[in-house]
Structures are given as C-alpha cells and as structure tokens.
Amino acid sequence: MTGHKTPRVINVDVNFTLPSHLNYGTFILERISNLNEKVAFINGATDEKISFGEVAQQVVNVSSSLTKLGIKQGDVVALCSENRPEFLISAIAALCSGAVITFINSSYNKDELVHTMGISKPTYIFMSPNTFKSFHEVIKESRPGCKFFVFGDADKRVATSYDELSRSHVNRLSFQPVDFKGRVETALILYSSGTTGPPKGAKLTHSGLIIAGMQPTCTKRQLNSLSIAPWSNTVGYINTIRETIRGQTCIYLNKFNEATYLRAVEKHKAGLLMAVPPLIVMLAKSSILNKYDVSSVELMYCGGAPLDWSVIMEIKQRFPNLKHVLQGYGMTETPGVLTEEHEGMTQNGSVGRVAPGNIVKVVDIETRQILGPNEQGEVCVKGPVLFEGYIGKDMSEYLDEDGYYKTGDVAYYDDEGFFFITDRLKELIKYKAWQVAPSELEALILQHPKVKDVGVIGKPDQLAGELPTAFVVKKSEDLTEKEIIDFVAFKVSPWKHLRGGVRFIDEVPKNGSGKILRRMLRDLLKENPRSKL
Numbered sequence: 001m002t003g004h005k006t007p008r009v010i011n012v013d014v015n016f017t018l019p020s021h022l023n024y025g026t027f028i029l030e031r032i033s034n035l036n037e038k039v040a041f042i043n044g045a046t047d048e049k050i051s052f053g054e055v056a057q058q059v060v061n062v063s064s065s066l067t068k069l070g071i072k073q074g075d076v077v078a079l080c081s082e083n084r085p086e087f088l089i090s091a092i093a094a095l096c097s098g099a100v101i102t103f104i105n106s107s108y109n110k111d112e113l114v115h116t117m118g119i120s121k122p123t124y125i126f127m128s129p130n131t132f133k134s135f136h137e138v139i140k141e142s143r144p145g146c147k148f149f150v151f152g153d154a155d156k157r158v159a160t161s162y163d164e165l166s167r168s169h170v171n172r173l174s175f176q177p178v179d180f181k182g183r184v185e186t187a188l189i190l191y192s193s194g195t196t197g198p199p200k201g202a203k204l205t206h207s208g209l210i211i212a213g214m215q216p217t218c219t220k221r222q223l224n225s226l227s228i229a230p231w232s233n234t235v236g237y238i239n240t241i242r243e244t245i246r247g248q249t250c251i252y253l254n255k256f257n258e259a260t261y262l263r264a265v266e267k268h269k270a271g272l273l274m275a276v277p278p279l280i281v282m283l284a285k286s287s288i289l290n291k292y293d294v295s296s297v298e299l300m301y302c303g304g305a306p307l308d309w310s311v312i313m314e315i316k317q318r319f320p321n322l323k324h325v326l327q328g329y330g331m332t333e334t335p336g337v338l339t340e341e342h343e344g345m346t347q348n349g350s351v352g353r354v355a356p357g358n359i360v361k362v363v364d365i366e367t368r369q370i371l372g373p374n375e376q377g378e379v380c381v382k383g384p385v386l387f388e389g390y391i392g393k394d395m396s397e398y399l400d401e402d403g404y405y406k407t408g409d410v411a412y413y414d415d416e417g418f419f420f421i422t423d424r425l426k427e428l429i430k431y432k433a434w435q436v437a438p439s440e441l442e443a444l445i446l447q448h449p450k451v452k453d454v455g456v457i458g459k460p461d462q463l464a465g466e467l468p469t470a471f472v473v474k475k476s477e478d479l480t481e482k483e484i485i486d487f488v489a490f491k492v493s494p495w496k497h498l499r500g501g502v503r504f505i506d507e508v509p510k511n512g513s514g515k516i517l518r519r520m521l522r523d524l525l526k527e528n529p530r531s532k533l
Contacts, residue, residue, distance in 0.1 A: 025095025044264030098178030212336025223271030304433030469500030
C-alpha cells in the first residue's frame with residue numbers, strides 16, 4: 001500500500017444501444033453482412049481464404065437448414081473441431097437459430113470429454129473429420145441420440161455433412177433469425193476450471209456477449225491479425241469474434257510451428273499479433289526471426305497471464321516497427337475483457353483500464369471493505385457483461401453479498417484507473433494460458449497405489465508461466481518420480497502433465513481443517529527449484 005485514498009467502485013457506463021432482438025448470432029451477422037468481398041479468414045498454413053460475404057451467406061444457409069431439421073430455442077449445439085471457418089460459421093448459425101452453443105476442446109481425453117458433455121448435455125454436435133474419428137464412439141455412448149454434423153465428407157448413416165447444410169442458397173435479405181424480443185437468454189456455455197475440481201459450465205448471455213462485442217478494441221486501425229489460440233477456448237473465440245465484428249482480416253493457425261508462423265506474418269502482412277506470454281517469449285528468443293520480413297507487425301496484444309516488462313523490451317528490439325505490446329485481463333465469466341490497454345492509453349506493467357459493461361471494486365481480503373487507489377485487494381466484478389452462473393452450482397459461494405463475482409485475483413489500480421495484477425487467491429495453475437486445477441491432479445495421483453498423500457502447485461517458469469509440480473508422500477519406498485509422471489501423463493491432457501516434476505516429502509503441510517498450505521509448498525520449491533522436465 002502507498003497510503004489511503006478514497007475507496008470507489010469503478011463503473012464504466014455502456015454508451016451504446018443494444019439491438020432489440022438480443023440475439024448475439026444476429027448481431028455478428030449484421031456487422032459483417034455489408035463487407036462482401038473483403039477477406040475474413042486466412043489459413044496461415046495453407047493460404048486458403050474466405051470472404052465476409054461467403055461467411056455471411058453460409059451462416060444464413062446453415063442456420064436455415066438447422067431450423068428445418070428441428071433445432072429450436074434452448075437446444076444445445078456443441079462444436080468440437082480444430083480452427084477452420086466452418087467452426088465459427090456453424091456457431092453463429094446455431095445462435096441465429098436460437099440454440100445455445102458450447103465448445104468441446106479437441107485435445108480432451110475421454111474422461112474430460114464425457115465430463116464436459118455431461119455438463120452441457122448437447123443434442124447436436126459439429127465435428128471435423130479428425131475429431132469425429134477420435135470421439136464419435138465416446139459421444140454416442142455418453143450422449144445417446146446426439147446428432148452429428150461433420151465438416152467435409154460424412155457417412156450418411158451416422159452423420160450429416162456440413163456441405164449438405166450449407167449447399168442450399170437462402171436469400172440473405174429474407175432470412176429471419178430468432179428474435180428474443182428483449183429477453184436475456186443463454187447463448188454460450190464455456191468451461192471454467194476451478195480450484196475444487198474439473199471444469200464448471202459458465203453460462204454467457206446473448207446481451208453480455210453483444211456488449212463485449214461493442215467494447216472498444218486495442219486499436220481503431222485496420223490491421224490483419226494473427227492468432228494460434230484454439231477457438232474452442234475463451235481467449236481464442238472471443239478475440240477472434242471481436243476482430244471479425246470490426247471487419248478485420250483474421251489469420252489463423254491450428255498449431256504453432258515457428259517457421260510457419262513467421263511465414264504467415266510475412267506473406268499475409270500481419271499487423272496485430274494476438275499472443276500469450278510464452279509465444280512472445282519464444283519470438284523474442286527466435287533464432288530464425290531474421291530470415292523473415294516482420295516489418296508489418298505494429299502491435300502485439302497479450303493476455304492469459306502477466307508478461308514481464310523485460311520481455312516487452314526484448315521483443316521490441318526484434319520487431320522493427322512494433323509500437324506497442326498491449327495487455328488485457330479477463331476471464332471466462334466476463335466475456336470480452338475486464339480491463340484492457342489501448343493505443344495511446346497505456347501504463348508500464350498494467351493490464352489497462354476497466355472496459356465498458358463492467359462494475360469493478362477492489363476489496364480487502366480479510367475485511368471485505370472497498371479499497372482506494374494503490375491498495376492491493378481482491379478484484380470483484382458485476383454488471384451486464386458478467387455471466388449468469390455455473391450450471392448446477394449454488395452461486396452463493398462465488399458472489400459476495402452485493403452480487404459481485406469474486407475473481408480470486410489480487411490487484412490494485414493507480415490514480416488514473418490503470419490496473420496491476422499482483423497475485424492470485426485462486427489456486428489455479430496457468431500453463432501456457434491453460435488452466436490446471438491442482439485438486440484434479442491431486443485426486444488423480446492419490447489413485448496410485450504407492451502414494452500416501454500429495455499436494456500440487458505451479459512452479460514459476462518464464463516460458464510457460466507455471467509448470468504443474470507434485471509434492472508426494474510415499475506409501476511404498478520403491479516409488480519413483482518417473483512412475484508418477486507417466487501415471488499422470490497417461491490420464492490427462494498434455495497441459496496437465498507434471499512438467500515441474502515430483503518432489504518427495506515426509507508430510508504435506510495442512511491447516512487444522514485439512515486444507516493444503518500451498519504457500520509452504522512454494523517455500524519448499526524455492527529451496528529446491530531444480531530444472532524443468
């Protein structure tokens with residue numbers, strides 16, 4: 001703290017008019033309908049392009065087909081695919097038809113897939129040929145009666161081809177999407193990890209997503225953007241749609257390959273790189289960067305985890321025309337952004353000012369009293385952008401008595417309203433912007449017959465953010481580190497692997513109620529950091 005200032009709640013008014021239909025899909029369609037021949041999406045690996053006009057027409061065709069097939073308001077439509085235009089087109093089309101959409105990560109294993117499908121309970125699912133091959137049998141078993149749509153060729157006995165849905169040409173001027181007539185309805189279910197176990201289903205509203213789409217973005221200039229974030233996660237989807245609504249050309253990749261990425265920057269003149277800290281670190285240290293023309297890059301936008309100032313200075317040395325590395329802060333529960341920097345409105349080390357549609361306060365962690373500028377406390381938020389709750393969860397645990405969502409993030413704001421994230425109350429581990437719940441890994445490791453007890457924390461790492469690390473109490477003396485690492489790797493997605501390794505200890509420190517004292521584990525880690533695996 002730097003001295004007491006007048007406590008205040010930061011309320012940024014929403015100075016724009018919402019459409020009366022309150023349909024997020026219709027809102028997107030309206031924003032892109034007049035862009036016609038302008039390129040909307042470019043596959044950075046194959047150079048395939050699709051125009052805004054083609055996107056809009058396919059949205060109308062697919063939505064009309066879905067309505068004819070019987071999809072109606074409230075039906076849940078899932079999408080499980082790598083990044084490709086059909087993914088976003090199908091999502092927008094389903095929203096126009098009144099359905100609720102949800103995204104299934106194509107990297108999930110069987111248990112994670114079944115868990116998330118069990119939360120949202122979709123009755124229809126769009127898939128790529130690859131994800132259909134991997135998950136069709138699992139989904140058919142866990143969701144009997146679920147109807148499948150496949151991007152590309154499909155066996156008509158088990159699935160409908162996307163091409164069949166998009167083939168019939170519907171007049172865009174006569175197309176009638178679902179009108180919610182001012183009612184606030186659920187649009188999107190996204191999965192937010194928590195400290196108490198596997199992902200929870202967060203319900204986002206049409207109105208909240210429309211407001212998020214209207215929020216000012218980091219630049220008013222027209223710059224081709226490049227992103228490798230999967231569209232099945234919050235950051236990837238929300239940022240891509242924000243750019244799409246503004247008529248920006250979005251270059252996308254399904255996976256990171258350094259040469260392919262830099263070639264895409266050069267060939268398609270990317271001016272805005274949407275990145276997480278590990279990617280910016282890699283670019284700053286790239287040994288092949290000088291082989292490519294990256295002079296088109298003027299801005300980098302970073303989110304998902306804090307970015308060290310030294311990295312910002314280093315990356316500016318590598319990109320000749322890079323003007324700003326802008327940062328933003330948000331979460332699944334507040335689609336769009338909670339705070340964000342803009343060109344001409346930055347502060348070293350900050351994540352920007354509060355975005356429209358959010359009401360934010362910083363409170364003392366112990367007393368819950370509202371704090372003033374330059375005083376650290378927990379960030380709490382409410383407002384029209386905030387999600388409407390977790391499926392099947394009592395929200396009293398997550399909201400304070402005034403209805404503010406308790407983010408679990410510790411921060412302060414300065415006299416000019418710029419926010420600085422300093423710590424995290426929540427115990428989530430952030431590995432390359434992926435969220436890993438320690439309790440999920442602890443429950444898994446405890447299933448090993450040679451393990452007596454375990455505590456999991458994140459080991460700080462400049463490249464990845466944090467590396468999941470386990471402190472294990474042995475039940476059998478012949479238990480090895482490799483045995484536990486392999487045991488976990490076999491059962492979870494790659495970002496949950498124990499890349500920070502395993503430390504064997506005599507006892508996991510806990511308080512009187514049995515809660516693991518993770519700060520003590522972090523102290524042990526500092527004493528014996530070792531190298532990452």
